[in-house]
Amino acid sequence: MSRIPYIPETAPFSPEQREWLNGYLAGLLSDAGTLPSPVATLPEAEAAKEPLLVLFGSQTGTAESLAKQVKTEAAGAGFDSRILDMAQHESVDLTKESKVLVVTSTWGDGDPPDNAVSFWERLSAEDHPSLDHLHFSVLALGDTNYEDFCGAGKKFDSRFEQLGAKRVHPRTDCDLDYEELAKTWTLGVIESLKSSNGTSPATGSAAPSTEAPAPETAPETPTWSRKNPFPAKLVTNRKLNGEGSNKDVRHFEIDLSGSGLSYEVGDALGVVPTNCQELVQEILTAIGSDGEEAVPGASGEEVALRHALTTDYHITAPSPALLTLIARRTGDETLAKLLEKDALKERDAFLSQREIIDLLVAFPEAKLTPKELIGQLKKMQPRLYSISSSLRAFPDQVHLTVSRVGYTTNSRVRKGVCSSFLSDRVDDRGTVPVFVQISKTFRLPENGDTPIIMVGPGTGIAPFRAFLHDRRATGAKGDNWLFFGDQRRDTDYLYQDELEAMVADGHLNKLDLAFSRDQAEKVYVQDRMLEQAKELYEWLERGAHFYVCGDAKRMAKDVDNTLHKVIETSGGVSPEAAAEYVANLKKAKRYQRDVY
Numbered sequence: 001m002s003r004i005p006y007i008p009e010t011a012p013f014s015p016e017q018r019e020w021l022n023g024y025l026a027g028l029l030s031d032a033g034t035l036p037s038p039v040a041t042l043p044e045a046e047a048a049k050e051p052l053l054v055l056f057g058s059q060t061g062t063a064e065s066l067a068k069q070v071k072t073e074a075a076g077a078g079f080d081s082r083i084l085d086m087a088q089h090e091s092v093d094l095t096k097e098s099k100v101l102v103v104t105s106t107w108g109d110g111d112p113p114d115n116a117v118s119f120w121e122r123l124s125a126e127d128h129p130s131l132d133h134l135h136f137s138v139l140a141l142g143d144t145n146y147e148d149f150c151g152a153g154k155k156f157d158s159r160f161e162q163l164g165a166k167r168v169h170p171r172t173d174c175d176l177d178y179e180e181l182a183k184t185w186t187l188g189v190i191e192s193l194k195s196s197n198g199t200s201p202a203t204g205s206a207a208p209s210t211e212a213p214a215p216e217t218a219p220e221t222p223t224w225s226r227k228n229p230f231p232a233k234l235v236t237n238r239k240l241n242g243e244g245s246n247k248d249v250r251h252f253e254i255d256l257s258g259s260g261l262s263y264e265v266g267d268a269l270g271v272v273p274t275n276c277q278e279l280v281q282e283i284l285t286a287i288g289s290d291g292e293e294a295v296p297g298a299s300g301e302e303v304a305l306r307h308a309l310t311t312d313y314h315i316t317a318p319s320p321a322l323l324t325l326i327a328r329r330t331g332d333e334t335l336a337k338l339l340e341k342d343a344l345k346e347r348d349a350f351l352s353q354r355e356i357i358d359l360l361v362a363f364p365e366a367k368l369t370p371k372e373l374i375g376q377l378k379k380m381q382p383r384l385y386s387i388s389s390s391l392r393a394f395p396d397q398v399h400l401t402v403s404r405v406g407y408t409t410n411s412r413v414r415k416g417v418c419s420s421f422l423s424d425r426v427d428d429r430g431t432v433p434v435f436v437q438i439s440k441t442f443r444l445p446e447n448g449d450t451p452i453i454m455v456g457p458g459t460g461i462a463p464f465r466a467f468l469h470d471r472r473a474t475g476a477k478g479d480n481w482l483f484f485g486d487q488r489r490d491t492d493y494l495y496q497d498e499l500e501a502m503v504a505d506g507h508l509n510k511l512d513l514a515f516s517r518d519q520a521e522k523v524y525v526q527d528r529m530l531e532q533a534k535e536l537y538e539w540l541e542r543g544a545h546f547y548v549c550g551d552a553k554r555m556a557k558d559v560d561n562t563l564h565k566v567i568e569t570s571g572g573v574s575p576e577a578a579a580e581y582v583a584n585l586k587k588a589k590r591y592q593r594d595v596y
């Protein structure tokens with residue numbers, strides 16, 4: 001549609017601004033029949049826009065996607081909003097910001113995610129300047145299964161307050177089921193910010209955001225998502241461990257044909273599991289149900305109890321709320337003691353040995369109705385797995401490297417929900433509901449000539465198999481160095497043939513192995529790093545990116561400590577200087593972790 005060009009070409013506006021203004025003025029003219037002074041109107045509309053900074057801390061992308069949505073909502077409400085990865089915090093001066101929203105997840109044991117660590121250090125410095133001019137609010141993501149629920153969000157929230165900033169909207173702590181709460185917080189915070197200092201930001205109707213409809217918020221896979229996973233075919237389920245191993249790690253190949261799904265190496269695959277039917281039946285039997293009773297399903301609609309227990313809810317780990325209900329119903333003294341305030345340790349120890357079925361069997365007199373039981377259950381959550389393939393090497397496929405969780409407590413054999421679903425319960429006719437979880441913070445260097453060092457013991461090998469296949473497919477010339485470890489070479493050397501073939505043809509320049517139980521002294525990947533300290537430091541000095549994947553509790557911490565030691569000893573610097581070196585690696589995105 002052509003419009004009368006009220007705004008001359010020479011006016012200092014972008015084409016989009018000019019286009020919008022011409023439309024706006026055309027509208028005004030047709031309404032009022034008069035032409036207001038154009039040049040006077042625009043700067044006012046522009047000047048009314050309040051700057052708003054959305055900072056995100058995110059490990060696997062959830063908080064990052066939410067932050068993008070917040071930014072878009074705020075722009076739609078007339079704020080001049082921008083988004084910033086906390087890893088880039090040095091590009092902002094908080095003393096010059098007026099409105100800051102923090103969206104962060106929590107990792108480790110109540111810690112900020114990797115990309116937020118250095119911002120947290122900066123903010124918590126004793127001499128941090130006052131922020132008493134600042135308006136802020138925090139959206140915290142977490143998981144109530146962790147002791148320090150939303151710990152990082154809570155820390156940011158109280159630190160901003162300590163520094164004098166004004167909380168314009170209460171912090172919201174979200175469990176894994178975060179969508180509704182996040183939406184409510186976003187709308188609430190925008191309303192609060194609008195009125196926080198008496199200035200009303202420009203509204204969409206008076207001066208719509210000049211931003212293009214943010215393409216970054218569009219999901220990369222528009223159809224398939226966490227809420228609407230793709231029913232994929234599992235085409236390969238191969239055990240990677242040899243006879244006699246303590247482990248059961250599987251290589252899965254999943255067919256993505258027809259889905260339109262794509263991924264980058266470094267991404268994770270979300271898998272939505274179905275519970276074990278025998279366990280569902282045991283629970284039904286324990287509460288005397290035939291499974292047909294109508295109960296609220298995860299979506300809120302009524303479904304049959306058997307269906308709800310099979311797909312909608314988490315039916316293994318008991319919640320303290322279930323324990324409380326059973327204690328109240330039965331009047332059992334042992335349970336009552338466990339629920340006392342100072343019995344946290346004993347309660348955790350008790351619960352760690354038991355699943356829901358144990359409680360139902362041990363306390364039948366609790367007589368839970370189907371609805372009461374459902375009321376104490378958490379919704380089923382997808383599990384994430386680091387992708388171990390590259391689409392460039394395996395078109396239309398996604399590969400996973402999954403350790404099947406199995407153990408015995410309280411004399412019952414337990415199965416990890418999702419790893420046993422993939423290993424045991426998907427047959428020829430079955431499908432695996434999947435979605436891609438983009439992980440922008442775990443990426444190969446853009447320049448294929450850059451050397452990479454990968455530390456990935458156990459299932460930590462997964463993304464590095466993907467990296468290696470991808471670099472081969474793209475013809476990347478950079479050197480590749482892998483540290484891999486597990487218990488025994490004979491039984492636990494995952495992808496041995498592939499790795500050795502890559503060493504033989506020169507694609508994998510260095511492979512260092514640590515099999516902890518093959519000798520009297522335990523040997524781990526971090527020990528191999530120390531043995532190679534000089535060369536490792538040289539690789540870092542020539543620009544290598546350093547990657548870690550796998551166990552977060554011990555391995556990633558030990559590897560991090562060792563990295564500091566390597567820099568100290570081979571770089572001949574103090575512990576403080578080594579810490580700065582590591583911080584700079586992180587800042588330059590040359591130290592990336594995918595740990596869980």
Ligand SMILES: Cc1cc2nc3c(=O)[nH]c(=O)nc-3n(C[C@H](O)[C@H](O)[C@H](O)COP(=O)(O)OP(=O)(O)OC[C@H]3O[C@@H](n4cnc5c(N)ncnc54)[C@H](O)[C@@H]3O)c2cc1C
Pocket residue numbers: 060268316352383384385386387401402403404405406407408409415416417418419420459460462594595596
């Ligand atoms: C970003 C990311 C990437 C990941 N990548 C991978 C990957 O590549 N490969 C992989 O295998 N996993 C990976 N994981 C872990 C994976 O998501 C699941 O957590 C894992 O498979 C267990 O899920 P599950 O449903 O089988 O077990 P669940 O049903 O969730 O049970 C696990 C729980 O069982 C309990 N438990 C386990 N062992 C014992 C024991 N011996 N004694 C008592 N209790 C015990 C613990 O409470 C544990 O939390 C990744 C996780 C993340 C967040």
Ligand SMILES: Cc1cc2nc3c(=O)[nH]c(=O)nc-3n(C[C@H](O)[C@H](O)[C@H](O)COP(=O)(O)O)c2cc1C
Pocket residue numbers: 057058059060061062063064104105106107108109110111113141142143144146147148149150151176552595596
């Ligand atoms: C290894 C690991 C450790 C975690 N630790 C915590 C924790 O201590 N407290 C918590 O509330 N949530 C914890 N979580 C849950 C995450 O914060 C939650 O899954 C969040 O939605 C992830 O968001 P992100 O993708 O933006 O990082 C942890 C998750 C994982 C996988």
